[in-house]
Amino acid sequence: MRYLPSALERAMEQFEKLPGIGPKTAERFVLYLMKRSKEEVSEFAKALIDLKNEIHLCPQCFNFADNENELCGICTDPKRDHAMVCVVAESSDVVALEHTSEYRGVYHVLGGTLSPIHGITPDRIRIQQLMSRIEASTPGEIILALNPDIDGEATSLYLSRLLKGRSFRLTHLARGLPMGSDLDYADEITLTNALTNRRDIA
Numbered sequence: 001m002r003y004l005p006s007a008l009e010r011a012m013e014q015f016e017k018l019p020g021i022g023p024k025t026a027e028r029f030v031l032y033l034m035k036r037s038k039e040e041v042s043e044f045a046k047a048l049i050d051l052k053n054e055i056h057l058c059p060q061c062f063n064f065a066d067n068e069n070e071l072c073g074i075c076t077d078p079k080r081d082h083a084m085v086c087v088v089a090e091s092s093d094v095v096a097l098e099h100t101s102e103y104r105g106v107y108h109v110l111g112g113t114l115s116p117i118h119g120i121t122p123d124r125i126r127i128q129q130l131m132s133r134i135e136a137s138t139p140g141e142i143i144l145a146l147n148p149d150i151d152g153e154a155t156s157l158y159l160s161r162l163l164k165g166r167s168f169r170l171t172h173l174a175r176g177l178p179m180g181s182d183l184d185y186a187d188e189i190t191l192t193n194a195l196t197n198r199r200d201i202a
């Protein structure tokens with residue numbers, strides 16, 4: 001039964017698509033926005049549209065980059081250690097690791113993890129790009145920082161087989177992250193410890 005103007009319902013439906021947002025919260029967001037000025041709501045909408053208009057994937061690490069520059073802020077930062085490459089599944093993991101303020105290297109965002117059940121094979125994530133990057137500029141260390149879940153472990157294992165026995169140090173995050181958890185949900189102390197106590201892959 002339709003009881004609200006359709007624009008309200010449409011907006012609620014959009015909010016409901018966001019992770020962790022149920023109908024009640026979606027309703028609250030929309031009713032809140034109705035109370036704001038037209039300018040404020042336009043600014044809100046513009047911020048969302050700009051996400052897709054002003055950002056691209058960095059061609060080196062595949063993290064988000066501002067359209068004003070080709071490479072992202074991390075890849076262009078001279079204060080970072082460019083010989084240390086941390087391999088993560090998603091950009092949200094970069095955000096999580098940056099929150100620790102512990103990591104000073106650069107990243108490689110795979111864009112997912114291997115998952116045979118879901119048809120995610122090595123060619124579906126950015127493994128080839130990682131290999132090309134390694135060939136082009138040999139790193140000093142590669143840290144595998146995948147989620148401690150089945151797909152993350154499978155990806156880590158695949159990559160360690162691929163990268164083992166080369167001239168660089170190959171490490172993975174220390175245990176301590178709860179199995180089945182997400183890096184981006186781990187608290188900063190846990191993540192900092194996992195990074196500081198990272199282990200060499202034999």
Ligand SMILES: [Zn+2]
Binds near residue numbers: 071076
């Ligand atoms: Zn980058």
